Amino acid sequence: MSTFIETSVFFGVVVSLLAYGIGMLLKQRFHLGVFNPLLISIVITIGVLLLCHIDYNTYNEGAKYLSYLLTPATVALAIPLYDQLAVLKKNWKAILAGIASGVLTSLLCVLALVLLFGLSHEEYVTLLPKSITTAIGIGISEELGGYVSITAAVIIITGVLGNVIGETILKIFRITEPVAKGVALGSASHAIGTAKAMELGEVEGAISSLSIVVSGIMTVIGASLFAGII
Structure with missing residues (x-):
């Protein structure tokens, strides 16, 4: 057998x-x-x-x-975004500000945890791309000298946690605006969080899809800058 x-x-x-x-x-x-x-x-x-x-x-x-199948699946995320193009145009400033806040918060949290637990530089850069999609996160980790396999695991754990507890956190903080929900889930827990956003509604799913891409680009820049701190 x-x-x-x-x-x-x-x-x-x-x-x-x-x-x-x-x-x-x-x-x-x-x-x-x-x-x-x-x-x-x-x-x-x-x-x-x-x-x-x-x-x-x-x-x-x-x-x-x-x-x-990951590439066509990722490209397909553009379909709900296109359907909600009017919402995007109306709220683009708030959306960009929200995604930037999410990326900055993620990087600062990793920095704080590394300082608190005294982790090495390699472990630090391994964790920096925890909140973005695997394809981009692994590339960042490898470029900065991190442990790629651990980065992949951390990204998956982050996404699963966002999917499992994301909706509960939104309720606790009384976040009801669909655009805000999409930005929060997409920028914090990438594609797995976006799956939950799509369950919540079309607007949430579309904005979360956009957040994956934009937060990935911002993290590429932000992680490179933050990597030099430690």
Whole structure:
């Protein structure tokens, strides 16, 4: 059985899709943020690999084909943004200010935590791109000399947390404006947060999609500047 799995090209794809499907079913059944499909699929996939004694490289031989869908999926985020173009034109100043505030807050929080816990420069730059999409964040981490694998994990954790608790935080602070919700989720928790924004409404999803791109660009610049502090 192990030999069959190790030689199967589609093992990684099948495990990933089944695990995510189980996550979707749990989310629909219980309607709780903790049953985030991505979080559930990560836990199930790790469990399957450990149980079957399959190493990550073997799993990734099949799962990597799913990565090819990331580019068209990212481009597709432009569709809801186009539909809400009038909202964007009307509120562009507030949107840019909100995204800039989100990026600055993220960078300052990382700086504060690094100073508090006495982390090294490498660990510092590893955490700087935590709130942007993986493709950009990994590039920043690699360029600045960080640990790329840890950066990828931190980005996923940040996104999942934003998806799980983002709506609750918005309610606690009584944020009801759709544009503000979109900016908050997109700039703080990238594409995974945008998935939650799309659940909240079309405007939220569109603005969150824009926030992913703009916050990514701002973080490229901001991370380079902040990297020289420590």
